[in-house]
Amino acid sequence: MIKAKLSNIGKDIYTVISELVQDTNIINLAKISPDIPCSDKLTELAIKYIKEKSVEYSHPDGLLELREAIAEDIERKHGLNFSPLNEITITAGATQAMYTAISSFVSEGDEVVIFEPAFNSYIPAIESNGGRPVFVQRKLPDYHIDWEAVQKVINTRTKVIIVNTPHNPTGAVFNEEDIAQLRKITNGTKINVISDEVFEHIVFEGQKHYSVLSNQQLAERSVVISSFGITFNVPGWKMGYCVGSEKVMSQIRKNQLFQVNTVNTPLQYALAEYLKDGVNYTLTNKQFEQKRDFVNHILKDSRFEILPSKGTFYQLLNYSKISDEKDTEFARRIMDDYGVALFPLSVFYHDSIDNKMLGFSFARAEEVLSKAAKQLAKI
Ligand SMILES: Cc1ncc(COP(=O)(O)O)c(C=O)c1O
The missing domain is CATH 3.90.1150.10 (Aspartate Aminotransferase, domain 1)
Structure with a gap:
């Protein structure tokens, strides 16, 4: 049967x-966003490269020009240096990046801490890799994370903590203290952090987006997931990427190679050229x-x-x-x-x-x- x-x-x-x-x-x-237009420049670049580059497969880690453009973008945004060769991988959207990251870290019986309410792709990805989601509820009225409650569910079976900031669908955002608490809880453990930061550019009232990459110790155990679909209002393209230390990324790339192999080539060329001059x-x-x-x-x-x-x-x-x-x-x-x-x-x-x-x-x-x-x- x-x-x-x-x-x-x-x-x-x-x-x-x-x-x-x-x-x-x-x-x-x-x-989401059916009537907010995407940039004309970006769609024109896509058309250009569909004509010129559709018959090529790109590199399984992603087109090098795009990885380089992303590394420069991260440098401009956060003042951090990530290697396009070893630390950035292009994916078919954030959902695929999330699945690939989870399948790289999670095996039968492993526990994965997630915060609810949670984006709908996390639980199926954990369970289909034999993992067990461990739920911590965000606290009302502002849906902040209760880090003491997190500490209580951590044990030797905890393999991954998945965070999402800015958070879909509550609009809660991490502050400096959240980053410090996450660092403290994971310090001295083998836990990996998967950070869904697809809304990194949408933070209101002059606040800053606190990425897990901003803390050196956290960055070493983390992978951050981004979505070009959300950032440039082209969700139908299903294009994204992930960033992490070489050690973390080498694990992810093994799964990437056989889960998706390579990602849409012409759209990678278009995004590389679009990002190159900097985006406001x-x-x-x-x-x-x-x-x-x-x-x-x-x-x-x-x-x-x-x-x-x-x-x-x-x-x-x-x-x-x-x-x-x-x-x-x-x-x-x-x-x-x-x-x-x-x-x-x-x-x-x-x-x-x-x-x-x-x-x-x-x-x-x-x-x-x-x-x-x-x-x-x-x-
Ligand atoms: C929190 C969150 N993660 C991931 C995704 C998926 O992004 P993509 O369309 O790039 O797969 C979305 C899409 O809305 C999202 O809101």
Whole structure:
């Protein structure tokens, strides 16, 4: 008999909502960025290189020009030096980078600490590699990490801690103290850290993004995952990369070689040329901060409680003053009666914890945000 792997995994929430709203007028605020354009320069470069470079496979570690451009970008952003030869690998998006990193570190019976609510790809990737997710809940109201609780679950079986900052979907961001605590907890252990930093360029109110790379000791045991899809608003390209010490990266590259082998060549050329002259990330940041403020200004007269969103393009709303329905049911009712699709936060907890929270993406055009927020304000 075939033993099905991941037999308890169904469709993810974004697919469920997309299928429900198909061919309706419902505004889907669960989906990311369908109406924010990407740079003309980048798409023109993609077209150019699709014509010129489509018949080549690139190097399994990624096109060297792109790895070099990323190394320079990291140097400009963080003042840190990573070798394009040994410490940077190009991937088919952050999801693949995450799977490859997990499969490089995790074997049967290993424990992996994850913080909930958690992005939906982590648990299946851990379980399909025989690992056991160990859950630590982020703490309300700002969804910070309780490092004492983390310390309590660490033991000799702990192989990996997965962190995500800025955090999807709560908008929480790490500060200096979080980095210090993570360093302290992992110091003297064999634990690897996988840090999902796909929203590194979207941090609000002049705050800084604290990468695990910023601490020398942490950087040595960590791999940081980035997404060109999120950063340049080309999620459909499924392009990303990971950065880590040579020791960590050599492990990852063994799996990369057979999981994906090589990544889309023309798009790597396009991204290399685009990155080469430096990118002004502040503009993206400002654009999303304005959108957050725009939509929240309309929502401030609603009965929802608006939670702080300090980064990413996600906003959470607490509805406990409006209803005691389950979040999945309330989200469904809002969709049917008010024509706006939001995601229920309980789907990002393994045991469906319901704190009466709904969330949405504000990576949308202002007309769409305005229309949706005015509908939500009627509830
Ligand atoms: C936290 C987080 N990690 C990973 C990803 C996946 O990125 P990619 O589309 O590059 O696979 C996303 C996409 O939204 C995300 O929000």
